[in-house]
Amino acid sequence: MVQMRSGLVRPGLIVDIKKIGEMTEITETADGGFRVGAAVSGMELSEHPRFGKVWPGVLEAVNLIGSKQVQGRASAGGNLCNGSPAGDSVPAMIAAGAVVTVQGPSGRREIKVEDVPAGPGRTNLKSGEILVSFTLPPRPAGSGDAYLRMIPRTEMDIAVVGIGVSLTLKDGVCTAARVGLGAVAPTALLVEPAGQALIGSRLDDAALEAAAAACRAACRPIDDKRGTVAYRIKTAGVLLKRTAAIAAKRAGGH
């Protein structure tokens, strides 16, 4: 809308996809996962009685997108397709292991969230394809997720670094972990080595430092008024530790 108003884009045709049921519904799948329509707004997601209990990190990331007014409209689907490297919901969705269903003229396909963005403002969707929904996997007992971003202001700002962590603990030992990293590369990233560094550990200092180092190593940030390269890289490590601590607390450990 903003780009249209300022004349940056001049669409020949505008299609309102919000009247398609599948795109606006939140459903729990038979196996205990969630399907969230690509056009579900942040406010609708926060009003869902169960979603935020199971995926508090994804919800807090979606709810960081803009003001309450923006929340009333903006969707995780739009946030992902917008292709901003700093889109807040994207690292949390990556950490959650979410998969998107894409519908095109010749049928449907499923893509992992981390494989959707292609670069700033670009996605790997083909011409004629639209995002239909996100599918979040079933949650084993002892799981928790979290999203933190660093912004220079307290609200209404664009992330300098954003990190999503999702993990599962069994008797204090981390059995599964995924880390999504945003705003420090041309696209949001899945940092597999960071997750690997946590798995098998009791989230002790050494494991957290190894995961933080993996995040720092994955950074290929820009230098701009919001943060220098050195600042963004350092912050990525710090945020990893803080985010993992929140996810672990929600998982029932520490």
Added chain:
Amino acid sequence: MGKLHVTTTVNGEPMEFLCEPYETMLDALRGQLGLTGSKEGCSSGDCGACSITLDDRLVCSCLMLAAEAEGHQIRTIEGLATGEKLHPLQQKFLEHAALQCGICTSGMLVASDALLKKNPDPTEEEVRFWLAGNLCRCTGYDKIVRAVMETAAEMREAAR
């Protein structure tokens, strides 16, 4: 593209209008519908001066296409007072002088009303976060936040 015919409800009244497919709700309100209470501060979703509710959900009317109003319930600042009787928020904004130039005021009131409907007993922090999408160049926000907090307290008292 031809003009679209839209049938909607604004402040409880059925309304119909014609619009271009790319026209915003804010343009339709201020233009054909003659409801100029909603203001245009930025047209990019940043200032909140154009705040309205769409099926009771707070949105920026500058980020909504007019055609999307079809079949939905729109409420604007014009629907806040009951006839000549100001809404408690409006009354309290006056008492606290929570406005100077007034450009942000309609948006502040619509957003505050949406907050109090959802949460009749907000903390100061909750009020400030809720109103983070409403910018004011004049008041420094304090009087606005105080007016909202006091209205909330009085409305809770009245509801007892």
